[in-house]
Amino acid sequence: IAKGITEHPFGRLNIVTCGDPAQLPPPGASPLFDHELVRCYNSNNLNALNQTTQYKVRGIQAWHQINHVVVLTEIMRQKG
Secondary structure, three states: OHHHOOOOOOOOOOOOOOOOOOOOOOOOOOOOOOHHHHHHHHOOOHHHOOHHHHHHHHHHHHHHOOOOOOOOOOOOOOOO
16 A cells, blocks of 8 residues: 555555456456456455455455546557
8 A cells, every 4th residue: 555545545646557357367367357256346245255265355445446547549669
């Protein structure tokens, strides 16, 4: 948690992500939007989940707090 600000998932810092989070699963782990995790997230009964699943569901909660997205559509690397 950035800068000790624990009430905000990203510590009120700007974050940059890239790629398609649903494309490939992470090595040795389950993807953020695994069907079972999404079902747990949508159940609204997070206290009934075990600690590991609660931790994974918090990743979905953090992702849903992103409220500004910029989609880059123009390829700039090949311009010269």
